[in-house]
Structure formats: structure tokens, C-alpha cells
Amino acid sequence: MTQPDTAVESRQSKKGAAVVAAGALCWRRRSGALEVLLIHRPRYDDWSWPKGKIDAGETTPECAVREVREEIGITVQLGIPLPTIEYPVASGLKVVHYWAAKVDTAAPQPDGKEVDDFLWCSPERAAELLSNPSDREPLNALVEAFAEDRLATWPLIIVRHAKAKPRSSWTRAEGERPLAASGRRQAQAVSRLLEAWSPERIISSPWDRCVQTIMPYVKRSDAKLKLVDAITERDAARKPGRASNTVEKLFDRRVPVAVCSHRPVLPLLFDVLRGHMPSQLGELLPASDPYLAPGEAIICQVNCRKAGKVVSVEQFRAYDD
Numbered sequence: 001m002t003q004p005d006t007a008v009e010s011r012q013s014k015k016g017a018a019v020v021a022a023g024a025l026c027w028r029r030r031s032g033a034l035e036v037l038l039i040h041r042p043r044y045d046d047w048s049w050p051k052g053k054i055d056a057g058e059t060t061p062e063c064a065v066r067e068v069r070e071e072i073g074i075t076v077q078l079g080i081p082l083p084t085i086e087y088p089v090a091s092g093l094k095v096v097h098y099w100a101a102k103v104d105t106a107a108p109q110p111d112g113k114e115v116d117d118f119l120w121c122s123p124e125r126a127a128e129l130l131s132n133p134s135d136r137e138p139l140n141a142l143v144e145a146f147a148e149d150r151l152a153t154w155p156l157i158i159v160r161h162a163k164a165k166p167r168s169s170w171t172r173a174e175g176e177r178p179l180a181a182s183g184r185r186q187a188q189a190v191s192r193l194l195e196a197w198s199p200e201r202i203i204s205s206p207w208d209r210c211v212q213t214i215m216p217y218v219k220r221s222d223a224k225l226k227l228v229d230a231i232t233e234r235d236a237a238r239k240p241g242r243a244s245n246t247v248e249k250l251f252d253r254r255v256p257v258a259v260c261s262h263r264p265v266l267p268l269l270f271d272v273l274r275g276h277m278p279s280q281l282g283e284l285l286p287a288s289d290p291y292l293a294p295g296e297a298i299i300c301q302v303n304c305r306k307a308g309k310v311v312s313v314e315q316f317r318a319y320d321d
Contacts, residue, residue, distance in 0.1 A: 018092025022064035023051025024076055024101040025142050027151070028120070034146045036126050036139065037108065039071060040117035046131035047119070049138070051096055057189075057319045060097040061196035068101065072118060073109035076101035077198045077256070079153050080145060080301050080312045082138035098138040100151060150311040153301035155197040156250055157258040158269050160292040162186035162318075164209040175207040175232065184212065186295040189318035191216035197299060199223060199258040203246065205232045207262070213295070214260045231261040231269075240268050247272040251308040258297075266291040273300055277310035284313040293317055 026037035038047045052067035054060060061078055068076050079100040086095050108118045121129070123143045127136050145151040163183035170177045179187060194217045202218055204210045206227035218225050228246050229235050236243035243261075247269050250257050261269065270291070274282040277300070286292060295318040303309040 016093065017086075017095040019089055019094040020054045020060065020097075021051050021094065022054060022060040022067065022097040022099075023049050024064050024068050024078065024099050025049055025082060025138055026068065026072075026074070026076065026101050026103045027142060027146075028103050030120075034123055034143065034151075035120045036123055036142065037072070037103065038119045038121060038126055038129060039108075039110070039115045040119070041114060042116045043114070044131070047126075047129040048132060048135055049098065050115075051098070052114075059193055059196075059316055059319060061099070061316060062192055064097065064099055064101075065196045071111055071115045073111070074103060074106045076103065077155075078196050080151065081314055082141045085134040085137055087132070087134050100142055100145065102152065145311075149305045150303050150309075152304040153311060154254060154256050154304060155199060155258075156247075156256075156273075156300045156302055156310075157194065157197060157199060158247075158266065158273070158292075158298045158300075159190060159194075159213065159258055159260045160263060160266060160294055160296055161205075161210045161213040161260055162190060163294040174234070178208045179212045183209070183294065186318055187213045187216050190214070190295050190297070191220055193297065193316060193318045194258055195221065197256065197258075199256040201226065201253075201255055201257040202260065203228055203231070203250070203257060204260040205229075205262060205265075207232050210260045210262065214258070217258075231259070231265050233262045233264050236262075236265040236268060243268045244272050251276060251302065254302070254304070254307070263290050263292070270298075273298075273310060276300075276302070276308050277313070281310060281313050284315070286315070 028035050039050055050068045050071045054063040082098040084097050163180050164177055165180050202214050202223050202225045204214050230242035230246050270285045299314045300310045301312040303311050
């Protein structure tokens, strides 16, 4: 489907699909022109995009990054989502989710099994070579985004902390209320989900349940962690402007970032985001309590070339066992 202006769908794996897969359209700029990366699969003798089937317990963004790494040896960070394609296969309906992924200097290294060759080429040449006609749909969206200067982006992510121990069973300070056992497992899933966008900075409420949610990612990625009292439940209720300003200032820094906070604080953070996006994107942000499930995240892509403008919104929940 064609994405109008900058509006993008909020996506999870499609129910009823026999096969769910994900991949990426890797792109780069050369002498001011757009180039895309095609792969050749010897099994099918075709040209396509890096992609593959989702593994059990894996979200589609995680699958996309893993497949690019396994097939061509490049670890990418996902950019704007591109149109999802559907086509029939022997077992039923196959649904493939795609993202844009900028590649700067890394050289593709085909795995030699699934992929035996690659080609950087113009979008026009790619359209000629692609074996599956439906693969041209995400390509067209990529070309349109490049022409409109909304392809180069950085991610701003809002995360609700993972499942905590119930308030009713906690008698000590609220800031010390930790994650439940299921929440600790969920925190590991949050870490895997965040790796699809690789935020370099983490802004978190200092309360235990938020820090415990985000620490697995911090330890795996060496991201810089900053604890901010303004986005705790208590401080945000007293001084909501300070909580809002915490997110507002992130637009000036232009660094990939994730913010971990509490359910009651989320409306304040989303209001800030709405001020940086067109109305059709703002409608994709949760507007009613509980806003996000524990361990769920909103991913906004912010335009690198047009300061402070959000160009896509997605919503994903970390795998919950």
C-alpha cells in the first residue's frame, strides 16, 4: 500500500497469515543519488530483498535485523517502516514486513548458502531485476521518501516498564517496587526489541521497575543511561511540565534515544510527540488508559534533515511468555 505523506501503520504480525516474514531495503546515498541493495538467492535464482521467516518468540523488527545480518553480514538499525506485502504460497498467505535501513560503510558478505551475490544499483535497475513484482511496492515507497527528504531519520522510542509486582502486595516505598518474575523475563525481551533500532542513549525514571526494565539493553549495548526524576509518577504528577520538557529536549539533541517511564506519565510524553507530527500520525498514538501494555513501545522516526519532524509511528510489544 502507498503511504500518504508520512503516515505509517502501527504493525504487529498479521493474524491468519500462514507465513510471517520480515526484511529490509538497505540503502545508501552515492553522489547525491539513491542506491539500493539487492541479493541473489541461488535456490530460487532470483533477485530480492534480504528477508526471512520470523522465529518463535521474535518480533518482526527483530526478525528483519537478524535476517539482514545472517544473509549479508551487516547489522542494520531500522529506519522508517515500508509497505507490508502479501502474496499466496503453498501453505496459504505470506506476509512480509519491510523497513528502510541505511548502510554507510559496511560491505555486504553473502552467507554463500541462502545468498550468493549482491548488487548495489539504482532504484530503476532494481525494479527491472526484482523477480517478485510485489517487491516493487516497498521500493516505490523508499524512492518517494528519498525524494521528499524523509528517508534519513533517527529513532525516538517511548517504553512502558515491564510487569511489576502488584501495588496491593507492596508495603515499602513505591519507587522501590520491582519487576515481577515475568517482568524480568519481559525486560530481556525489551532489550532484544530495542536492538532493532539501537538507541545510543536511555532516559529512564530512577524508580526500580523502570531501571530493571532497561538495564538488560544498557548492559548489552553500552548505551549511555541517564536517570531523570521528572518522569517518575510522583514528580510528573506534581510538575507535568518538567516531564514534558524531558522529551522535548531530545528533539534538539538528535541522537537515537529510548525513554522508559510509567503508565500515568505516558499521556504527557505522547502529547509532546503529537506536537512534532502531522495529525494523521498523531492519531496512531495511544489515547486511552492504559496507553501501552507493560514492556510495549512506541517508535517514532524523526527526520534528520527537517529538525523535529516525526515521519513515522509504530507500536510493538516485547515478546511476553
